[in-house]
Amino acid sequence: MSIKIYDPVGEVGPLATIAPSGLDVLEGGRVGYVFNHHPAAEAVWQSLEANIAKSLRPLSLVRIDKDNVAISVPKPELDHLAAQADYVLVGVGA
Amino acid sequence: MAITLSSKYVEAADLEAAVELCYERKWTDGLPVVPPTAPAIERILAYLKRAPRSVIAVVPPRNGVATVEKIAINCVMAGCKPEYVPIVIAALEAAMEPEFNLAGVQTTTNPCAPLVMVSGPAVRKLGFNTKDCAIGHGSRANGAIGRALRLILWNIGGGYPGEPCRTTHGHPGYWSYCIAEDEETCPWDPMQVSLGFDRTDTVVTVVAVDGPHATNTGALLNPPEQVMTVIADGVARLGTNNMLGGSMALILSPMSAKRLAEGGYTRESLAEAVVARATRPAGQLRQHRFVDHMLPPVRARLDALGDNEPFAYFDDPRKIPILVTGSWGAVGGYAAICPGWGHFGGHPQSRRVQFPQ
Numbered sequence: 001m002s003i004k005i006y007d008p009v010g011e012v013g014p015l016a017t018i019a020p021s022g023l024d025v026l027e028g029g030r031v032g033y034v035f036n037h038h039p040a041a042e043a044v045w046q047s048l049e050a051n052i053a054k055s056l057r058p059l060s061l062v063r064i065d066k067d068n069v070a071i072s073v074p075k076p077e078l079d080h081l082a083a084q085a086d087y088v089l090v091g092v093g094a
Numbered sequence: 095m096a097i098t099l100s101s102k103y104v105e106a107a108d109l110e111a112a113v114e115l116c117y118e119r120k121w122t123d124g125l126p127v128v129p130p131t132a133p134a135i136e137r138i139l140a141y142l143k144r145a146p147r148s149v150i151a152v153v154p155p156r157n158g159v160a161t162v163e164k165i166a167i168n169c170v171m172a173g174c175k176p177e178y179v180p181i182v183i184a185a186l187e188a189a190m191e192p193e194f195n196l197a198g199v200q201t202t203t204n205p206c207a208p209l210v211m212v213s214g215p216a217v218r219k220l221g222f223n224t225k226d227c228a229i230g231h232g233s234r235a236n237g238a239i240g241r242a243l244r245l246i247l248w249n250i251g252g253g254y255p256g257e258p259c260r261t262t263h264g265h266p267g268y269w270s271y272c273i274a275e276d277e278e279t280c281p282w283d284p285m286q287v288s289l290g291f292d293r294t295d296t297v298v299t300v301v302a303v304d305g306p307h308a309t310n311t312g313a314l315l316n317p318p319e320q321v322m323t324v325i326a327d328g329v330a331r332l333g334t335n336n337m338l339g340g341s342m343a344l345i346l347s348p349m350s351a352k353r354l355a356e357g358g359y360t361r362e363s364l365a366e367a368v369v370a371r372a373t374r375p376a377g378q379l380r381q382h383r384f385v386d387h388m389l390p391p392v393r394a395r396l397d398a399l400g401d402n403e404p405f406a407y408f409d410d411p412r413k414i415p416i417l418v419t420g421s422w423g424a425v426g427g428y429a430a431i432c433p434g435w436g437h438f439g440g441h442p443q444s445r446r447v448q449f450p451q
Binding site: 002003004005006007008009010011012013039067068069070071072094 | 099101102103104105106107108109111112115116121129130131132135152153156157158159160161164167168171195197198202203245249250260383386387389390435437438439
């Protein structure tokens with residue numbers, strides 16, 4: 001006689017979904033930065049920001065600088081940032 | 095009450111095939127599991143008297159939905175008796191608190207695993223081992239409850255090594271990490287009382303920590319202050335995330351606890367003493383580039399000190415849970431120091447266990 005064994009894996013919970021959208025032009029846009037300031041990524045991030053400033057000449061810049069690499073930014077803060085930016089670069093050093 | 099399971103099932107030819115099937119489906123963390131059959135799952139659900147589909151948590155990083163039924167299945171696999179399961183549920187609920195940062199605990203490179211600390215009447219009633227090898231092997235309650243939480247984090251939370259769990263080494267406590275307080279030999283009010291619960295409550299505290307670092311306190315012969323000095327020295331090692339502050343766990347043998355109590359220490363003043371005395375010269379720390387990970391205010395506190403001035407690792411005694419367990423020991427006395435993850439998370443969270451009426 002066979003043995004029936006039950007699946008221990010939970011269903012995946014609903015995730016917030018956002019319709020994908022594209023940007024035709026990056027130059028002159030409103031830029032957002034979220035960076036976790038991981039020590040291993042500081043240098044590359046500074047270089048990235050400098051290059052964006054030089055090559056894309058953002059119209060405006062808003063940023064969230066995390067001081068704890070492992071704690072998520074509260075959603076209201078992210079929403080606030082997103083409302084002020086055309087695109088956001090997220091830097092996760094680990 | 096008839097119980098209808100909503101989970102899918104697969105069929106195996108026999109017991110051995112069922113165990114192998116669990117491996118094939120990646121339903122186990124590497125150790126064999128008890129095949130979760132309907133009668134065993136239903137026994138747990140009948141004991142709990144809770145709706146099988148009610149949701150206890152959405153477990154990161156996979157965001158798997160931990161229903162009562164899914165928890166019961168994982169508890170069967172871990173070898174739990176039905177009466178263990180409320181403790182598992184309380185531990186999971188505690189681990190879901192934002193300050194615990196379970197998503198981070200499940201994925202960090204640091205070797206921190208949820209340590210389940212149980213205190214209260216259920217310790218004796220359910221047969222937890224609080225004597226010889228209290229942190230190690232030999233007890234079904236300790237082993238199965240710790241393993242059940244791990245299987246939930248594995249199967250429902252998706253905390254698989256490599257992706258997304260990036261812990262560099264992990265430690266054996268990743269399989270099962272559950273201890274209980276020995277109220278009989280504890281010289282203080284039991285842990286649940288110190289946390290503000292009633293003496294009659296059974297309370298679970300989870301804290302994410304490294305493996306236990308055995309520390310010979312010399313408590314049989316050492317005076318209390320020397321025992322304290324040894325503990326503080328063990329806490330303030332270079333190379334653990336304790337240097338970032340945050341939280342840790344301190345597990346005392348009855349002998350070490352008794353000696354400290356004789357010196358006037360309470361559980362609370364002992365945690366305060368760890369904060370005050372677990373220090374290292376600031377200059378030594380500044381040579382260790384891991385200080386770059388300190389939170390800015392902590393780094394400022396370090397940089398304000400001269401090279402020979404002591405830098406205190408911790409700043410909040412409430413994040414240092416202390417539990418008394420284990421056998422009396424010989425000259426060693428022993429304490430187990432479990433470094434935490436630093437300020438990143440894994441901080442102690444406590445829950446009263448709700449057993450069905």
